[in-house]
Structures are given as structure tokens and as C-alpha cells.
Amino acid sequence: MLQSEVKKAVHAEKQNLGWKECTSLVYSELRGDQSKPSYELLPGILKKIPILLFSGEFDLICNYLGTEYLIGNMTWNGGRGFSKKTKTEDWKIDNELVGYYKQERNLTYVLIKDGSHMVPYDKPIECLDMINRFMNVGSDVVKGMKSIVGTRETIVTPPKDDEKKEDKKQDKEEDKEEEEDDKKPDEEQQSVEKDDEWSQYYSWGTTTLVFVILFAIALCCCWCRGKKPSGSALDQFGGAPQQEREDLKKPGLLTSIQNLFKSNKAKAARRFRLGDNDESNEL
Secondary structure: OOOOHHHHHHHOOOHHHHHOOOOOOHHHHOOOOOOOHHHHHHHHHHHOEEEEEEEOOOOOOOOHHHHHHHHHHHHEEEEEEEOOOOEEEEEEEOOOEOOOOOOOEEEEEEEOOOOOHHHHHHHHHHHHHHHEEEEEEEOEOOOOOEEEOOOEEEOOOOOOOOHHHHHHHHHHHHHHHHHHHHHHHEEEHHHHHHHHHHHHHHHHHHHHHHHHHHHHHHHHHHHHHHOOOOOOOOHHHHOOOOOHHHHOOOOOHHHHHHHHHHHHHHHHHOOOOOOOOOOOOOO
């Protein structure tokens, strides 16, 4: 049901949620629906299309009495309800009674013995045989067990050895195709996951590179600013550098950065007034 082709076929491409058995969304959308009831639609459909109605024997929600009442009061294809000539036939699988069949004028009604509201869940084999019969396939055999409705029985001829070999080859080829189809989504998913991982690495590497470049630019600016001449009287008129005069060691890069911020703060805090002596001037 989650395959894209199936979604497209049933016009459910907009539905992104997973399948649920009973969802309130469907109920809310159909609440207050003014469509015609099936009682009025079935007679026109039965003119051209066969219809199968089935009920579980112990279904309390949609009980079989209501289904039989609908059929008995509905007029289709020139008659009302099933005619008296139409008999209810026993339905047996592996010589065990599993339900009852009634068919006439394109309408098939099946009552599944011991079935509840969830008939396909309770009686999966019976439902499979019922659907096969409605589509005229299965040759009256379901899961290796013989199925009979009334006295009607289809004679099944056993396949020949050549046909068996061909069937086995076809089955093997189909199995290989299914395995290949199963592998393709896994490989695509793995490639997508690898691409996602590499894209994450690329994004992290780009971010780290940007930070490194910004940090290097900041260091270069600080270094260049520290090498810039001070413009003092000593620099203009010559003289020994302060490091040689005061026997100071050349500061490192980190010390230069710290001194840079300290000097900015000192310059901002130091102000001269008229009449103050500047001891730093050496003329």
C-alpha cells in the first residue's frame, strides 16, 4: 500500500501518513456526507458489473441480518431480492463447512461461518477462497485444500512434468527479480545516507575554515598594529630604542596583544592638563 504506483492508482498521493485500520480523519471527512446510499447505487451497477456482498456470522456492527434485509428489499435486473428458485448452497473447504453461498443476476452473497466484523483477520483462508471464486480463479483449491460450493466441483487436471519445470523456472526468475527490486531501494538509501554524512562533513569543514581565516586575520591586524611607529619625539629625533635603553626583552606575540589592549586603555585614561609635565618627552 505504500508503493508509489499503488498510491497513484488509488489517488492517495497526497496522503503522507502511514496506513491505519480505523482513523478518525476519514470519519471526520465523511461525516455529514450527502452522497446517495449504496441501496440506490447497487441496482445500476449490477446491470453491468458483478458485485460480491459478504458478512461474518457473528458481526455485531454490520450484522448479516441487515445485509439480507437490504438484498431482500432491493430491486435489480428485473426482480426484487433473490428468487425462490435460488437456493442457499453450503460452502466447504477440506470437507469442513465454512459458510453459505447465494448467487443470482450478477449478485453474490456469502455468509462466512464463525466470522466477526474483521472477517479477513479471523478467516483469512476462507476470504482468499471467496475472492478467488468471485474472480473465477483458483480451480477450487486454496492453500492445497479442496474447496466446494454446493454440488459444483471443478475438475482440476494435474500439471505435467514439463509444465512443473517451467513453473519452477518462472518462480525462480520472479524471486530473483524481487530480490533485485528489494536491493535497489536499500542501495539507494545507503547512497543517500552516505551523501548526507559527507555533506555534514563539508559543512563542518567549511565552518571551521571560516573561523580559522577570521582568527588569522585578527592576529595579523594586531601584529601590524603593534609594529606601527608610535610617532613620538624619540622616534622623530632619533635615539636608542627603549628596549636597549632600559634593557628590556622583546615581547612575544601574546604579550604584544595584551600590551596593545593595555596601551589603549592607558591612552584613554591618561589626559594632560595645561601646566602638567610630560616626563616621557626626551629632548
